[in-house]
Amino acid sequence: MTSTSSEGSSTTLPPLVPGPHRKRLGTVALIATFGGLLFGYDTGVINGALLPMTEELGLTSFTEGVVTSSLLFGAAAGAMLGGRISDGWGRRKTIIALAVLFFVGTLTCVFAPSFGVIVVGRVLLGLAVGGASTVVPVFLAELAPYEIRGSLSGRNELMIVIGQLAAFVVNAVIGNVLGHLDGVWRIMLAICALPAIALFVGMLRVPESPRWLASQGRNEEALAVLRTIRSDERAEAELTDIRLTAEAERSQERIGWRSIFSSKWLIRIVLVGVGIGVFQQLTGINSIMYYGQTVLIESGFEAQAALIANIAPGVIAVVGGVIALWMMEKINRRTTLLIGYSLTTICHFLIGIASVALPAGNPARPYVILFLVVAFVGSMQTFLNIATWVLLSEIFPMHMRALGMGIAVFMLWIANAFLSLYFPSVVDAVGITGTFFGFGVIGIFAVLFVYTQVPESRGRTLEEVEEGVTTGSIYTISKRRARLARTE
Template sequence: MATAQVHGGSSRPAALPPLTDGPHRKRLGMVALVATFGGLLFGYDTGVINGALRPMTAELGLTALTEGVVTSSLLFGAAAGAVGGGRLSDTWGRRKTIILLAVLFLAGTLTCVFAPNFEAMVVGRVILGLAVGGASSVVPVYLAELAPYEIRGSIAGRNELMIVIGQLAAFVINAIIGNVWGEHPGAWRIMLAVAALPAIALFLGMLRMPESPRWLISQHRTQEALDVLSTIRSPERATAEMADVKHLTEEEEQMNISGWGALKNKWILRILLVGIGLGVAQQLTGINSIMYYGQSVLIEAGFDSDAALIANIAPGVIAVVGGAIGLSLMQRINRRTTLITGFILTTICHFLIGIASIALPVGDPARPFVILFLVVAFVGSMQTFLNIAVWVMLSEIFPLHIRGFAIGVSIFCLWIANAFLGLFFPTLVAAVGITGTFFLFGIVGILALIFIYTQVPETRGRTLEALEEDVTTGAIYIVRKK
């Protein structure tokens, strides 16, 4: 951690005592595990629709339009949940907000499971969306604020890994239920009901977890903050971090940095726009179109329905493998390097999928397998280099007093992009086919590369407080390129 000059010419300590092993490291690991059940639910609830939609359509009499509404209703709900969850976590606390989200996960799941018609299903999906959006903004912040800066990437990145594990679990459970009980008219309800188990685990687990010490300090509950830090750090490290965070919090209070008013600072406005850009660029790769409509894409490629349901597990598996690799990269490779590499690889995959769909016409026996291979390569590139890096950066680039608000706004925009893509993806494929769809994704990937290279700063290897000072003064843009 480099020495950081702060406003008014004062400076704060440039170094912290080193990390040490002990019970506090195990405690931190347990806290991260419990909190990331929110990510698991995020992944399962967004992925389960992939296999549940077709039998649901048959039973509830959905049309092409109402299929899109059912899928995207969760996503629009998530947009609202991201903003609401972020704001609530700033005022109510990270821990209490996550407990509330667990209740919403359970309520939404039960509403969907017992939905008698299209309207009730949409209500349940919106409730789930509020929970998913809230989890997407609050859990990464909670993890980042609990983690030591040296391993913040690997701790905060665990949430994204749990998201793809949740999606893989949804694909596997869909395949098992679909092939074993596929003839049963209510099989899709069983697929949805499985999500109740991790929702209960998240609720019960978070009752025993601590509040974010950085949030406690922002509320002037310094003794509670020190008590929490002492359970997840060595005594010397806890005391040093406490002083570090408290110092910067006091300076921010004098500057009155909070909410929309903070955007009067042009550098904070700029970092918010960077956060929005990161979220939207991630979604416009089309990754969640594969997660939601993967079975439909593979049927379009040439697989029959049952084979597509099984083949759809392959992208889920590679997503988990790529996520595990990506988690290890967080502590070894700069964030900017990771993002640029990821967008190069995913853009190449987009163009190759489009070319393959032209070179291998419908009916060619090689077509479905080549496209499946390229889809798996795309998902692997995405999960290894992009998804974890984006979520980690969103959790660490914003100042403490607007962290929940700013990540909420950024993820709101992420979910809106996701929702419109989910709503119109079937129409897009119907209009221009796989070829045109993935060529469009490739063009967007080129634009995203330009944005990342010119606008996104580097954040690896620095404390949240050091990043915060450089964000509020604009210094982070001067030293961003490495």
């Protein structure tokens, strides 16, 4: 069977066929995405836990930012370390280790007696979150058939927003039912231990990535894994492609940082990956997910009402994620990103305009801003978040996939961390109006970046993407220039 993408590349592999191997692939993906669920819960739970934590620990606006962003700085380090460790240990063992780290970090936070200890616990959780954000998408992409790679890899981002929604619901229920108790935020944080245990137990029964095994020369083991998640004919054909690519890379002796600086195209794809990750964060999506209650209080809601209203962005995030998975195999990645950044930029400017047109005290103000925030989150989750993580898991060659993903995600988390650290102070200084107008301006630059720099990967095997990246042929803009040059 020959499959042709919209960009003109093609691959010949036996077709996907139904059978128990398809169910096995779905089960493996579900277990791995518990890492995404933990990612989402740990980043979202602070949204409702921050106010009671502030009251008990006596936090200021700046130390609130420190508590929130400490997880994110830890995640930046975890993204780099996770990628490198998974290259040596394998994807599966690394995810098991991350499950243990999630559990230890959770217990540290739950029993923290002071500001300093809670920061230590949040850093530990950040290391786990960052590692999961790098390793789980790579693991899923390396397991998936290219025909459904986008939707399978995208399940991790869907689990992230499900985790965030779970955090918002748990926060609202516990905050309204047990809000009178001292240390209620500790109960909110403790829930995270349950999916950590599920991830650990589940990954003990999950196979290693066949592409990682092939990269280590363990071809028989790679074939055995592929036969559990593909038909026999498809498994053998895929292993042939994977083995040839792995052998070619080993013969070139290109590893780690040297592989990046050996080629202008590899340098470019790393910079593209960094841009994709950083611009996703500079939409301000995680400022809404972490400080949504603060934004809604600033808009005019009472504290308890804001806690409940904050569930709405979480619900639309999950709905948008489901739609995004459906679109992954139907719409090109570049097109999805361009639509997403255009819509989120419009929402940013509308929120800024609404905060000017509806001054504090206007009864319509909180509801209009809530509606626009929901529209922003819906646009973000439908068109940007899943596409961003899928692209990052696809665009790097196998010999530097975990490293390249680690660099891009490291920069993503650094942007997230600094934005979260200073977001409360920025809102205090310039209000919602200035904050969202600023996000809108950044969104314009994001549209230009995607249009001129981001390559298309839909409809290609990872091996075809790798060939296109290493030769530079994958870049749409480069091919357009080449066609123009030929016509001249």
